[in-house]
Amino acid sequence: MKLSRRVFLFNILSILLAIVVASLIYMISMAISTQFNMTSEATETLEHTMERQTLFVQLEKEITHLPVEKVTDDMVNALSSRLKLVEADIAIIHNHTVVASSIPLSRVDVIALVQGFNFSQDIINLSSMKVQYKTIPLLQDNGYIFLLNEYHEQTFSIWLNVAVALITFLLVYIAMSAYISRKITKGIIQPIERLKEAAIQISEGELNSFIPEEGNGELLELCKALEQMRIKLKESIDLQQKYDKNRSFLVSSISHDLKTPVTSIKGYIEGILDGVANTPEKKQQYLLTAQRKANLINTMIEDLLLYSKLDLKQMPFNKQPIDFVSYITDGIQENMELLKSNRVRMETEFNINNNSMVYLDSDRFMRVVQNIIDNALHYHERQDPVITIMLRETYSTIILEIKDNGKGMKEGEINRIFDRFYRSDEARTVDTGSGLGLAIAKQIVEAHDGNIWAKSQEGVGTSILISLPNYKGGKGRE
Numbered sequence: 001m002k003l004s005r006r007v008f009l010f011n012i013l014s015i016l017l018a019i020v021v022a023s024l025i026y027m028i029s030m031a032i033s034t035q036f037n038m039t040s041e042a043t044e045t046l047e048h049t050m051e052r053q054t055l056f057v058q059l060e061k062e063i064t065h066l067p068v069e070k071v072t073d074d075m076v077n078a079l080s081s082r083l084k085l086v087e088a089d090i091a092i093i094h095n096h097t098v099v100a101s102s103i104p105l106s107r108v109d110v111i112a113l114v115q116g117f118n119f120s121q122d123i124i125n126l127s128s129m130k131v132q133y134k135t136i137p138l139l140q141d142n143g144y145i146f147l148l149n150e151y152h153e154q155t156f157s158i159w160l161n162v163a164v165a166l167i168t169f170l171l172v173y174i175a176m177s178a179y180i181s182r183k184i185t186k187g188i189i190q191p192i193e194r195l196k197e198a199a200i201q202i203s204e205g206e207l208n209s210f211i212p213e214e215g216n217g218e219l220l221e222l223c224k225a226l227e228q229m230r231i232k233l234k235e236s237i238d239l240q241q242k243y244d245k246n247r248s249f250l251v252s253s254i255s256h257d258l259k260t261p262v263t264s265i266k267g268y269i270e271g272i273l274d275g276v277a278n279t280p281e282k283k284q285q286y287l288l289t290a291q292r293k294a295n296l297i298n299t300m301i302e303d304l305l306l307y308s309k310l311d312l313k314q315m316p317f318n319k320q321p322i323d324f325v326s327y328i329t330d331g332i333q334e335n336m337e338l339l340k341s342n343r344v345r346m347e348t349e350f351n352i353n354n355n356s357m358v359y360l361d362s363d364r365f366m367r368v369v370q371n372i373i374d375n376a377l378h379y380h381e382r383q384d385p386v387i388t389i390m391l392r393e394t395y396s397t398i399i400l401e402i403k404d405n406g407k408g409m410k411e412g413e414i415n416r417i418f419d420r421f422y423r424s425d426e427a428r429t430v431d432t433g434s435g436l437g438l439a440i441a442k443q444i445v446e447a448h449d450g451n452i453w454a455k456s457q458e459g460v461g462t463s464i465l466i467s468l469p470n471y472k473g474g475k476g477r478e
Ligand SMILES: Nc1ncnc2c1ncn2[C@@H]1O[C@H](COP(=O)(O)OP(=O)(O)OP(=O)(O)O)[C@@H](O)[C@H]1O
Pocket: 303, 371, 375, 376, 379, 404, 406, 407, 408, 409, 417, 422, 423, 424, 425, 427, 428, 432, 433, 434, 435, 436, 437, 438, 439, 462
């Protein structure tokens, strides 16, 4: 929900809650005050009031316009005892003189009662108490019968209850507002402050701190957007750094590794020009060597460019599901002539289902296989070289192992052969190869979500192992 709508709703809710609580309090206090009045000794019940009103009406009918002469003591006593039952009194006044009365009346009281009647009042203050009264006129103009009862003030006035309700409303509203502002501070302002800090850090180039997702609605979206921005920025800076590193790597490799063959080409050409190669055979030999060196430079530059493209993930891969057993069998067939000419025996050990599939860019992956076979051919000194190609599978991977019985490697070398330009000291004496073969192989295998590693024993042989995700057991599984 939108932030502004949430704040608005919170306000409406707090007002509603304040109204509900205030009304409840009002009702409770009304109930309490009524209860208090009812239990008070000085007050009377509703029933009592009704009875008295009925009696007053009845008496009005009975004795209205009675001649003063007919007012006898017996009659007054009879009326008085009926009125006593409803806690009421009687006073009969003629010409401002008390004819009969069940309560003591002063002169002032008499005047007050008559004036009260003239001004249509029904509550007045007598000297002894405050009374509520009804007037029944006698036949004579200045004669009145007053039916009176004591008037009780309400202990709790309605205004007091209203005040209590209003104060409750205010208190509930203030409490709700305090609660809402605390919630807003905790749920909105504090996360915004943290976001501000994060934004400042990003602007200062600190891109490693993760921005946590906090709050709801727009705030949550803001957190996500900022985190996305941080990740993208970091990625682009990392890529930029990688580009820079790669460029300096290319420059340093070209100037370092290409320098040797270029110098030697220069030497052979100078040898021809200076007449050191003074026979046609020698000249031919110098030129052939220079050509071989130039070819090497060409291979090195190609490898360098390929490696740097793979490193920057700029090399497109055209992957397809491929039956791995036939793929490797075809690869071996293609190498058969080369192997024969090197008098190398090829053996296979396939412990794998015939239809095991992998998701491969077949051309690029063949370069990996080719490089490993080339290495096995290069780095051996035996009379009976054997290359064994093994295939096996687990539920999620297919493992290709290419094993030779060559000269093997020293223990410290095994982990370094996948580094770019790593070549053993002996390998450096041979002027073919750039030392990028296995580094390129590693990049290609990793681009297929696979792993490559080596096992080797000096004087016994080397195994290069590659694991690839099993297409059936993984991604393409139906
Ligand atoms: N089968 C092997 N037996 C012994 N040593 C090996 C074997 N394969 C690789 N090596 C060692 O690992 C080094 C790196 O191999 P890599 O294939 O990366 O480069 P290279 O063969 O020297 O050159 P390139 O492959 O670029 O022509 C080799 O120079 C060699 O010392």
